Amino acid sequence: xxxxxxxxxxxxxxxxxxxxxxxxxxxxxxxxxxxxxxxxxxxxxxxxxxxxxxxxxxxxxxxxxxxxxxxxxxxxxxxxxxxxxxxxxxxxxxxxxxxxxxxxxxxxxxxxxxxxxxxxxxxxxxxxxxxxxxxxxxxxxxxxxxxxxxxxxxxxxxxxxxxxxxxxxxxxxxxxxxxxxxxxxxxxxxxxxxxxxxxxxxxxxxxxxxxxxxxxxxx
Amino acid sequence: xxxxxxxxxxxxxxxxxxxxxxxxxxxxxxxxxxxxxxxxxxxxxxxxxxxxxxxxxxxxxxxxxxxxxxxxxxxxxxxxxxxxxxxxxxxxxxxxxxxxxxxxxxxxxxxxxxxxxxxxxxxxxxxxxxxxxxxxxxxxxxxxxxxxxxxxxxxxxxxxxxxxxxxxxxxxxxxxxxxxxxxxxxxxxxxxxxxxxxxxxxxxxxxxxxxxxxxxxxx
DNA sequence: GGTGTTTTAGATCAGATGATCAAAAACTGA
DNA sequence: TCAGTTTTTGATCATCTGATCTAAAACACC
Numbered sequence: 198x199x200x201x202x203x204x205x206x207x208x209x210x211x212x213x214x215x216x217x218x219x220x221x222x223x224x225x226x227x228x229x230x231x232x233x234x235x236x237x238x239x240x241x242x243x244x245x246x247x248x249x250x251x252x253x254x255x256x257x258x259x260x261x262x263x264x265x266x267x268x269x270x271x272x273x274x275x276x277x278x279x280x281x282x283x284x285x286x287x288x289x290x291x292x293x294x295x296x297x298x299x300x301x302x303x304x305x306x307x308x309x310x311x312x313x314x315x316x317x318x319x320x321x322x323x324x325x326x327x328x329x330x331x332x333x334x335x336x337x338x339x340x341x342x343x344x345x346x347x348x349x350x351x352x353x354x355x356x357x358x359x360x361x362x363x364x365x366x367x368x369x370x371x372x373x374x375x376x377x378x379x380x381x382x383x384x385x386x387x388x389x390x391x392x393x394x395x396x397x398x399x400x401x402x403x404x405x406x407x408x409x410x411x412x413x414x415x416x
Numbered sequence: 417x418x419x420x421x422x423x424x425x426x427x428x429x430x431x432x433x434x435x436x437x438x439x440x441x442x443x444x445x446x447x448x449x450x451x452x453x454x455x456x457x458x459x460x461x462x463x464x465x466x467x468x469x470x471x472x473x474x475x476x477x478x479x480x481x482x483x484x485x486x487x488x489x490x491x492x493x494x495x496x497x498x499x500x501x502x503x504x505x506x507x508x509x510x511x512x513x514x515x516x517x518x519x520x521x522x523x524x525x526x527x528x529x530x531x532x533x534x535x536x537x538x539x540x541x542x543x544x545x546x547x548x549x550x551x552x553x554x555x556x557x558x559x560x561x562x563x564x565x566x567x568x569x570x571x572x573x574x575x576x577x578x579x580x581x582x583x584x585x586x587x588x589x590x591x592x593x594x595x596x597x598x599x600x601x602x603x604x605x606x607x608x609x610x611x612x613x614x615x616x617x618x619x620x621x622x623x624x625x626x627x628x629x630x631x632x633x634x635x
Numbered sequence: 636g637g638t639g640t641t642t643t644a645g646a647t648c649a650g651a652t653g654a655t656c657a658a659a660a661a662c663t664g665a
Numbered sequence: 666t667c668a669g670t671t672t673t674t675g676a677t678c679a680t681c682t683g684a685t686c687t688a689a690a691a692c693a694c695c
Binding site for chain 1: 528
Binding site: 637642644665 | 666667668669670671672673674675676677678679680681682683684685686687688689690691692693694695
């Protein structure tokens with residue numbers, strides 16, 4: 198009983214995510230957003246509210262398509278160590294394969310949002326906490342089954358993995374160097390007695406062309 | 417042979433640092449900068465050039481007053497393990513003691529600056545690399561003297577410490593929680609066979625008043 | 636005291652920014 | 666067909682943005 202939308206919500210949110218991801222919240226103007234979303238400024242505001250609200254929607258869309266899905270997928274791994282190592286491997290590979298050094302939108306945003314916006318901070322922190330919890334669950338599981346040897350308290354081991362992952366995501370933006378990112382992940386796994394990083398998904402043929410600048414494929 | 421300046425360069429740069437540190441580069445307007453520096457917009461531009469140039473000066477001023485000095489101080493420690501543990505302790509303590517959750521200006525900036533500004537990125541990366549090098553030198557020294565037991569390759573151990581530190585600085589901005597930050601640092605030191613975190617500098621009396629919001633004392 | 640040089644001060648510029656408005660367009664159910 | 670609802674559109678608003686201009690002020694040197 199009303200005029201139907203002419204845009205695909207997921208598609209336009211993808212576009213918004215890409216702008217925020219590449220440039221950050223402040224550096225992205227509403228006009229630029231509207232243009233990349235292929236809609237009018239007024240249409241965008243009508244559909245998503247103001248810039249801040251749109252940002253939150255975009256962030257949520259991003260998280261649904263990457264982080265949350267990713268945690269669930271790896272947590273289903275047969276062993277706790279494989280879950281952790283697989284998750285780290287994928288994080289490193291995403292960081293290196295981006296070609297645009299975007300890093301992680303969640304981490305980027307966590308640093309850009311100021312304490313003057315406590316709502317947004319709480320939202321970001323809650324999302325970060327799901328990563329920490331994932332590591333904690335894995336460590337607990339592995340210690341209980343005897344798969345993971347003793348070491349630092351499980352909470353601390355999880356905190357170390359968590360902090361290391363955040364660091365890797367920071368470096369993904371300034372220096373996406375394989376030796377650096379893999380080295381950090383490798384050392385974290387090794388010194389906690391976890392399995393080594395699995396091989397990158399498939400560095401085989403067909404990649405001889407520099408593949409390079411991908412969009413933002415989820416998975 | 418000309419009219420002398422009425423402002424103290426260090427003082428006004430301190431003010432600029434504080435704005436960029438708290439709000440980030442994009443979210444800080446030139447007018448706001450000028451006001452907090454107690455100078456006119458025109459005077460500011462005359463003395464420091466455009467916003468980007470001023471930012472770089474401010475960043476350099478910040479680094480001189482904190483990171484660089486800090487690395488030199490800890491590197492003079494009697495043992496490599498103490499140097500690393502002391503540096504981490506100070507990073508954690510700064511993160512927790514800020515009261516304004518500013519984190520680290522260098523890390524904040526590393527995420528805000530886009531790959532579209534390669535000069536700035538190179539500058540930031542070079543500065544980050546001094547941290548990595550510090551860790552690497554310490555690890556090498558400690559391994560050679562036998563103080564630090566075998567473990568991951570020295571480069572990888574340094575990379576892990578480096579990434580963990582960056583992660584801790586990210587968390588300093590969103591969740592400056594002692595258990596979290598200390599836990600990550602503790603686990604990193606423990607699992608690399610390094611000495612434990614030293615006690616916080618002095619949690620003694622006189623701190624019963626919430627001390628709280630400090631400015632930006634260097635040291 | 637005059638000259639040269641730099642800093643300061645206030646006004647101002649051109650353009651960008653986030654957001655809204657009124658009106659036309661497109662659909663659904665009665 | 667028409668009433669009701671929502672989307673779309675282009676124009677527009679008030680404000681902010683980074684930066685510059687002109688002219689007065691403050692010193693050092695001669």
